[in-house]
Amino acid sequence: MKTNPGRFFEDYRIGEVIRHAVPRTLSGGERALYHALYPARGALYSSDDFARACGLAASPMDDLIVFHTVFGKTVPDISLNAVANLGYAEGRFLAPVWPGDTLSSSSEVIGLKQNSNGKSGVVYVRTTGRNQRGEAVLEYVRWVMVRKNRLEAPEPEAVVPELARVVPVSDLVVPAGLTFEGYDFEAAGEPYRLGDYAVGEVIEHVDGVTVEEAEHMLATRLWQNTAKVHFDATFRPDGQRLIYGGHVISLARALSFNGLANAQMIVAINGGAHANPCFSGTTVRAWSEVLDKAETGVPGVGAIRLRLVASSGPGTALKGPDGKYAPEVLLDLDYWALMPV
Template identity: 70%
Template sequence: MGKTNPGNFFEDFTVGQVIEHATPRTITEGDRALYGALYPTRFAIPSSAPFAASVGLSPAPVEELLAFHVAFGKTVPDVSLNAVANLGYAECRFHRPVVPGDTLSTRSEVIGLKQNSNGRTGVVYVRSTATNQRGEVALDWVRWVMVHKRDQDAPAPETVVPDLAKVVDPADLVLPEGLDFSGYDVAAAGEPHRLGDYEVGEKIDHVDGVTLTDAEHMMATRLWQNTAKVHFDVQARPDGRRLVYGGHVISLARALSFNGLANAQLVAAINGGSHAAPAYAGDTIHAWSEVLDTAETSAPGVGALRLRLVATKGRDESMTLRGDSGKYAEGVLLDLDLWALVPR
């Protein structure tokens, strides 16, 4: 038994601790194909090598969220194997496209700790960085996760809550080298809408829905080598249900957003995100988006849309995020704030 890894508990973390995560992961064309089998994604850049080349990206990158899930999965055995729930994200930037053949490795630094008042759990804040085989940063992000304590009587650490930016400044977005939308093919992309066609405050109902199954969400989570017990083991939760990995809901919502945001081709940053409620097999996921901001970029023909992407259990035609109390409305599963690159 001494050779197995039970995972870290809350009292095992210290502020400033750096963790080098195991098992670098090489991305393949098989990952691209399986991602498309799991999620109804149709964005032209990761779907079409000629389209990607026409906007300056060759070879065609995989979906940004595929890279995020792989990089995130590396952190799970060390950070969230004993988690109650992943709570949120901030300051996520995609620094360069990930292409088949790239190998991602991830390291994390603990930047905050806060024991909960019940004394049984605490929140751990980590900043994680994924690099490729050349040592170049592919993406980095902050997340915070609620983790069980091993010993309820263990003393609480000093509370440290990091000060995190509410939004990535558009000037700090990293644009892929060579990206050029000046000859953008709207017919191949699937929609004519450009940056100027979207107004701040506009809401878009993405219409379509996907019903979750245990087989698909467990397959996806294994694909990312995410070993969190709550996604696989019905004995890991008191209710005897497998919790759907929050990233699975993110990818479904992003894929569903194609209908109305087909030209939001590349995710440049995730400003923040919250998993507002758990999701389970049998739930039907719908999505809607709100335009929060627009920005110009230095790349030819490329603009940026700041979007709130919301996933709901069932379709919410009223597109309501919060109730009168200020809490998330019933049925809201995900509230994700992101920057996407679109043609001007």
């Protein structure tokens, strides 16, 4: 059979490096589509002039364009037979990606743990996205639950990697040349700098976006993510197409402009959970909580650690008394962004 059946739990080996297929050159086209698909307004990713005033050669590709492109390539090898996308950790953006750059990705298997039912297991991979010069532009750990195909395949020795709960500030990579001296707050859209945010502060981002089938499929295809469940209405018994979790991440991040316009670049993803599935017709809202603040070592460039929650309802519910996510919570993402001090 020449088609790709995807890998099953027993097909992974600790230490194995999987090189994912189909390198991809990005251009102004992907950027324009990103703006059409998400209500993204971050000035650094919108304007060459704004980016130049911040010391960069031009406006880089949105960090989440990079994330989706690198992630999409991993799907045929990592998550085609995944039952669930369980978590992210130690995500770091290592260098800006520019229009014209070509991205490829590879993943190292860093953990394996068969479930007690013997029918599936958890696979941990560290994925690295690289540009055409081989420079790493993004790395992150993801773990997914994958079905076994041959139930009789031997159970591998369990290896569960130790993962940082939060990317340390000292590991954050500030793009070379980035400066927020002379940062134009008026052009950026809001006057708030790092000092204006308090740890524990919660920001409701007020706007909502109702998602259509055509939109999330356009987006998911754009990242060459091939998981059937996003595209094929006959795949699930209920006839619904599951929206790619990354689509919800981008929607929520774009909505968070309203209140966090100066959280310009994501530099780290500390963790994330797709708390509940999202389907077409949902009106996605977002709120953020300030988890931490830090200096980066680059004068004027601070880091803000944010919890970004996407929700299908109003308000800022997160978890119930049972510690489980409230049913309206779609996403709980923990990330570091750069912000003027």
